[in-house]
Amino acid sequence: MMRISSIINGEEYKDETRKSLEVKNPYNQEVVAKMALAKEEDLHEAIDVSFSTFHDTMKEMPAHKRADILRKAADLLEERENDFAQIISREAGKPIKFSRGEVQRSVQVLRFASEQAKDINGEVIPMDAAIGGQGRLGFTKRMPLGVVAAITPFNFPLNLSLHKLAPAIAAGNTIVFKPAEKTPVSAYMLVKLFHEAGLPVGALNLVLGLGEELGDPLVEHDKVHKVTFTGSLPVGRRIREKAGFKKVTLELGSNSPNILFEDADVNEVVTDLVKGAFAFSGQVCISAQRIYVHRSLLESFLAEYKSQTEDLTIGDPLDEHTDFGPMITEEAAERAKTWIDDAVKNGAKIETGGEQNGTLLTPTIMTNVKSDMKIIADEVFAPIVSIIPFDTEQEVVQAANDSIYGLQAGVFTKDINRAFRVADQIEMGGVWINEISTYRQDNHPYGGVKQSGIGREGVKYAIEDMTEMKFYGVKLK
Ligand SMILES: NC(=O)c1ccc[n+]([C@@H]2O[C@H](COP(=O)([O-])OP(=O)(O)OC[C@H]3O[C@@H](n4cnc5c(N)ncnc54)[C@H](O)[C@@H]3O)[C@@H](O)[C@H]2O)c1
């Protein structure tokens, strides 16, 4: 069994005086690792080291050097795809084919960041635009911020961590990295990989511990300049309250809608929407949670959707054939099951699935749902999808927007005018036309409106949020 700990200034903290936590495989409860928990004093040390390394080293490091480190990290990660994929599957319970996909995306994120590190630009400001401006030169530069606190969730433990670490390094910041307590092993391996790639050890400090203990002191600390968080809405709200004047990026939850108009091609879209709802047991923030189907397509869509869902291979995440595995914990599966039961009590129908045993909740399709049921109104973050008929464009746009969330949506139609009209009306950070809500390419701007969050990721956009614009003016003689 592996023993892992925080890594501060390149040093590990494994001594027996620290409390520890077992990291368990959600599929079979195998102990994957034992994690030594950081104390608050360790956190303060990590922040101090990050602060001094920013001033001594990172803020002066040239862009080509930061780009080299990121490129080297991408190459190392590519070589170690299998090691990282195996560990993600063991600590998160993610089917191995999706874990491999996550590692491949993570390599891309590092390459995007390596390229972007050399392209962080300011702009020239026209100084003859206002009376009296003539004879002056004005321009902007983008400056690194200092210490970035990166707090990440369990569901994409590698890629969503890299969406914070890679832009922070590209911009010349230093980082205190607090990954999810359920999935710390890939984070530990990633920090070591960055150090091996040549990143100064004090520029990336890993703090392993409980969010409820370390969260506030990290977010409130004066030497932290920015907090970038991906996770749940309640924690996001708390961070927003505690962060004061710091810059904050919040990537939170969603109950993503997908809309199939009457001219959508059912055969083309069903397979993608099955994957979009059930990949990693629905524990994806842009999972297809609500599928609105034009009433004329309902019968054929539901029959095909149900048949493909029932064909999913359920099993051990480490088996190459597995499509569908456990949820992260038994409590998460039980919570989702109570939402199904509540909906059924109020008239909803289970078309398939709905059976829970330990961490497993079978892929569940619901119909006859109402907008105030939790499985519609809240983020399910579980393998539960609702199929909802509609008649008119106006009605479906209203239903899709009837949510506190607004992350990403999918709209399926052959009518280009309708596609753009609906996309304009949908209140989301991103809308896909003829693609599922669950699709994301790692360089497009990504983030939510409403209570899905604040700010944008997608390397270039995260860099913008991890730098400060500074104005320089010159009065010419
Ligand atoms: N929008 C996105 O890009 C995106 C991506 C992935 C996941 N998510 C969301 O994440 C959630 C699931 O992930 P999770 O269960 O790991 O989320 P979570 O909010 O429980 O935990 C996320 C991180 O926050 C830490 N944390 C807990 N309490 C804290 C506190 N008081 N202060 C600071 N940090 C604290 C945790 O230790 C963990 O590292 C879902 O809601 C999902 O939609 C959003």
Ligand SMILES: O=C[C@H](O)CS(=O)(=O)O
């Ligand atoms: O869970 C939400 C993630 O943002 C999905 S993805 O990793 O960006 O595809």
